[in-house]
Amino acid sequence: MADDTAPTGADxxxxxxxxxxxxxxxxxxxxxxxxxxxxxxxxxxxxxxxxRTLHEAGYHSVIDLCGVDYLTHPGRSGVxxxxxxxRFEVVVNLINHKERGRLRLRIQIPVDDARLASAFDLYPxxxxxxxxxxxxxxxxxxxxxxxxxxxxxxxxxxxxxxxDYDSGRIPVQFKGAPANRPASR
Amino acid sequence: xxxxHDAPINLAQTAEGAQELTSRDIVAAGERLRxxxxxxxxxxxxxxxxxxxxxxxxxxxxxxxxxQHPSTHGVLRLMLELQGETVLRCKPIIGxxxxxxxxxxxxxxxxxxxxxxxxxxYAAPLFTELAFSLTVEKLLDIEVPERAVWIRMLMTEMNRIxxxxxxxxxxxxxxxxxxxxxxxxxxxxEALRFLQEVxxxxxxxxxxxxxxxxxxxxxxxxxSILRLLDMLPPRLAEYDVLMTNQPIWRERxxxxxxxxxxxxxxxxxxxxxxxxxxxxxxxxxxxxxLAFDQIDFDVVVGSYGDCFDRFAIRLAEIRESMKIxxxxxxxxxxxxxxxxxxxxxxxxxxxxxxxxxxLIHHFKIFTEGFKVPEGEAYVSIESPxxxxxxxxxxxxxxxxxxMHVRAPxxxxxxxxxxxxxxxxxxxxxxxxxxxxxxxxxxxx
Numbered sequence: 001m002a003d004d005t006a007p008t009g010a011d012x013x014x015x016x017x018x019x020x021x022x023x024x025x026x027x028x029x030x031x032x033x034x035x036x037x038x039x040x041x042x043x044x045x046x047x048x049x050x051x052r053t054l055h056e057a058g059y060h061s062v063i064d065l066c067g068v069d070y071l072t073h074p075g076r077s078g079v080x081x082x083x084x085x086x087r088f089e090v091v092v093n094l095i096n097h098k099e100r101g102r103l104r105l106r107i108q109i110p111v112d113d114a115r116l117a118s119a120f121d122l123y124p125x126x127x128x129x130x131x132x133x134x135x136x137x138x139x140x141x142x143x144x145x146x147x148x149x150x151x152x153x154x155x156x157x158x159x160x161x162x163x164d165y166d167s168g169r170i171p172v173q174f175k176g177a178p179a180n181r182p183a184s185r
Numbered sequence: 186x187x188x189x190h191d192a193p194i195n196l197a198q199t200a201e202g203a204q205e206l207t208s209r210d211i212v213a214a215g216e217r218l219r220x221x222x223x224x225x226x227x228x229x230x231x232x233x234x235x236x237x238x239x240x241x242x243x244x245x246x247x248x249x250x251x252x253q254h255p256s257t258h259g260v261l262r263l264m265l266e267l268q269g270e271t272v273l274r275c276k277p278i279i280g281x282x283x284x285x286x287x288x289x290x291x292x293x294x295x296x297x298x299x300x301x302x303x304x305x306x307y308a309a310p311l312f313t314e315l316a317f318s319l320t321v322e323k324l325l326d327i328e329v330p331e332r333a334v335w336i337r338m339l340m341t342e343m344n345r346i347x348x349x350x351x352x353x354x355x356x357x358x359x360x361x362x363x364x365x366x367x368x369x370x371x372x373x374x375e376a377l378r379f380l381q382e383v384x385x386x387x388x389x390x391x392x393x394x395x396x397x398x399x400x401x402x403x404x405x406x407x408x409s410i411l412r413l414l415d416m417l418p419p420r421l422a423e424y425d426v427l428m429t430n431q432p433i434w435r436e437r438x439x440x441x442x443x444x445x446x447x448x449x450x451x452x453x454x455x456x457x458x459x460x461x462x463x464x465x466x467x468x469x470x471x472x473x474x475l476a477f478d479q480i481d482f483d484v485v486v487g488s489y490g491d492c493f494d495r496f497a498i499r500l501a502e503i504r505e506s507m508k509i510x511x512x513x514x515x516x517x518x519x520x521x522x523x524x525x526x527x528x529x530x531x532x533x534x535x536x537x538x539x540x541x542x543x544l545i546h547h548f549k550i551f552t553e554g555f556k557v558p559e560g561e562a563y564v565s566i567e568s569p570x571x572x573x574x575x576x577x578x579x580x581x582x583x584x585x586x587x588m589h590v591r592a593p594x595x596x597x598x599x600x601x602x603x604x605x606x607x608x609x610x611x612x613x614x615x616x617x618x619x620x621x622x623x624x625x626x627x628x629x
Contacts (some may be wrong), residue, residue, distance in 0.1 A: 019314060035323050035562050060450045064563070064574055064591040073580040077559045091576065093563055094592070095448075100472055104563060125453030128599050136287075151280040160586075162290055 027053050030080045031047040039104045047107055048117045049139075054094055059103060062119060064093040065129035067105050067109075067137035071163035079106070087111040088139055092119070109139055113136045135159035197570075205595040206247055206264035206276040212294035217441050253280045254342040256359045256614040259624035263601070263617075267610055268354055275605040277598050290588035294554025295321050296586065300391045302575075306592060306626040307388055309348040309616065311380075312342050312568040313590065313626075314393040316575040319474065321395040323531065324557050326559035329488075331476075333397035338475050338515035340383065340392065342506045343410075346417075347376035347570040349499045349506075353424060354557035354622050356496060359618040360437055365427055372420050379409050392515050396530040397523025410514055424500060430475055442616040445490060452603070453596045455499045456571025462490035468567035479516070482508050492612075492619040499621075504570075522574040529555050554583030563591075570621060591629060 024031040028052055029042040042050045049110055068089045079085055088109035095102050107114060118141035119126045130141040131150040138159040143146060149156060158165050227392045232519045251262035260281035266274040290301050303310040315337060322329065329337075330575035354369025377387045383402055383430045384390035392399050429565045446462040457464055469477040469485040485501040487494025499551075530552045548557075559581040565574035571593030578587040597620055 037327070037563065045449055061453050063453055063565070064571060064576065065590075066576060066589040066591075068589075072339060072587055073578075075577075076561075076580075078561060091589075093574065093576075097466055097471070100268075102563075123453065124451050125596060125599060128595060132595075151283040152398045153280070160285060166572075180514075 020087060021171075027057065032077050032078055032080055037102060037104060039106055041080060041106055041108075044107060044109065046118060048104070048119075050105070050117055051122055053154065054103065058096045058098050059101075060097070061068040061095050062123040062126050062129070063095050063102075064091075065119070065126050065133060067133040067139055067161070069137060069161065070103050079108075080178045083108065088114060088137060090116055090133065090139060114139045116141055120144055133159060137158065138162065195589075199414065205278065206266060206274065210599055213484075223239045227263050229234060231256050236567065244275060244600055249611050250613070252278075253561050258355065258617065258622055261598075261622060261624055261627075263613070265605070265610065265613065269417035270609050270611070272608055272610055274604045275602045277601050279595075279598065279624070282624045284628070285589065286535050287588055290585055294583045294586060295395050295557055295585065296550060298588070299394050300479075302588075302590060303389045303391055303559060305629055306568065306573070306594070306623050307571050307593065308351050308571070310389050311344040311393055312566060312573050314391065314577075315341055316564060316566050316568075316573050316590070317577075317588075318393050318395045320562050320575040320577045321557060323394070323562040323564055324560050324577060325590065326558075327396070327524055327529065329397045329524050331518045332520040333522050334475050334523070335513055335517050336402060336522060337393055338477070338480070339402075339410075339510060339517070339615075340360065340380070340398070342425060342509045343376055343379055345506045345569045346503050346510075347373050347380065349503045350376060353428075356618045356621075357428065359614050360434070361436070362428065367426070368420070368423065368427070372417065375413055375416060379413055382406065382409055384577040386597060389577065394523075394530075396526065397521070399523075401522040402517075414511060417503070417507060421500065421503060429497065431460060434587075435493060435494060437495060438615060438619070439491055440489070441492045441608060441612045442619060443489060443491045444600060444604055448603060449600070451488075452599050454600055456567070456569070456593055456597065457495050457502070458490075458600060459571070460485065461494035461498055463488050468565060474566055475563070480509055480512050483514075494613050495619040495621075499569075556581060556583050565591065568593055570623065570626075573598060590626075592629060594620075594624070594626045595629075598622050598627060601614060 012074070027050055028040065029040040030047055032039045032041065039049070056130060068091060069087065070085070070089060071087055074085060076085065084107040088111060090107045090109055092105040092107070093102065094105070107116060113139070116139060118130055119144060120130070120141075127146070129151060130144050131147060133139055133150050134141060134147055135149045136159055148154060152160065188196070193579050196552050203383040205599025209378065210573040247264055247266050249262065249264055252276065262274045262278040262281065264278060265272050270487040286301055286305060290298060293301055298317055298321070303523060305313045314480040350369050350373040354366045354373065357363070357369060361601045381387050381541070383406065384392040384399070399533060444458065444462060446459070449459045449462055449464065461479040463486050465484055465486050468474070468486055485498050487498055527543075527546045531547050532540070537544040537547050556578045559579055561576070563574055563576045565572050573593055574591035576587070576589040576591065577585045580586040601616065604620070605613055608616065
């Protein structure tokens, strides 16, 4: 995907104006808004403590946790200027039923040290999601009880959702299939 | 670009250990305690008690169930640790149906996207299409016409009915009520017939697309729905006779696979499993999307969080969906069934013959696709299995940069170790069935 041509201006302006006016914060992490949804940008070090704060503040479920590989799209939108972007992002969606609120965390993960603290102790429901992120992106989660591949076979090489992973075909061999047709025919 | 696929064998990449359930003597005691305590949400002392109660290694046995097992709804594989007939530990092993749909989604344009996502939850395909389309529309910042909104509501509720009827059938079959299987299948076929009338296909419709729906409702759709709405109530009453009020059925399900609301929330579980615990949460009512705020319906909750509640809730939700369908029928507005934005939806066929511009738009949309502004969005809806979300990152090109689907079955499966703990192996089938996982969605 070499299409890195100019993105539309309107959308960028809406997002990037926020940090210029005043770097908004919520629970000690930088806050942006994306289409009416609240997005927090904690650092990797802030992440475990932030989760604890959010858990106490009523965000009692991690609804979703996934990774994004920004290898071919490094100039992403929606990240405050003061946040150093990295190749990977882990995106966590939390829900607060009482206030009917949702919160999204975007955590930057560098490729040469692709690890993040596991949310398992507070939110055991992230067990499968962290395994999936590990399987697909190779991001390890410290403190996860059983960090193994979940969707791919356990002897698989590479992490399929990385952008530099070749999404070609792998040859399939069928048992008992007839050999190639003889050349003379 | 280097390809990790052809990389030389690098053990650091793959030394993740086995996916299978390991036997007791291999797992470190502390780790086992942690797993037990965190998954079962026990306090540390309770977890310690549970550990002390545990049996020596030579009294337990690990058996494998699936992936080719008729009651595992496809290709779910479970490893069960048994002591006699009691399940002590259980680990679901998934991935047998993994086809890399999220990766495929990155190569398809936004218009082609629904053809891909519709194959995830194959029992409720319209819901994944809807979640995908709503997310794309959020990124495009467009609003679809009123009629499209109501058609989407009508169709997804019909799909919810067919999906729950499928659950009735398979749940009955799993527990040995084979006549129920035939009954459920018969009614589901009627619901699918209506979906086919509208979309052209029984399943994998590709009907809900960014910008609206693929086609308007056909002539006579009202009669078809009214016929269905008249037909279903007596059939559901039959289900009550056959199952709900039947002592054998109740014996088999009541008190089996109990989970509490706190455990559900900690595990991120949504949908009928969460509601079966008495927790009152339905996205259609609590965080309304489409026009559900104008609809009058009840959120059905259980009280014990057992298999019977989950069965009863789904049966009651069929009735609630029928109420919603009836309201859609009465309030269906007139107008366009898709947005008249030439940049998003293809022009009508007739326009192509007379307008050069229409032809260009048609050509551009079907070859290159339409571009979506840069950004990221997450939109979720209430599918028959729980919260179904779609997260899309756009880089401004006609294909999503990243397309992730939060599949409810994938998360709900995590309840299995908890639900099975301490139950008999004979109830395992009832428990799997009551979680109602769709493996297409789990593995994606």
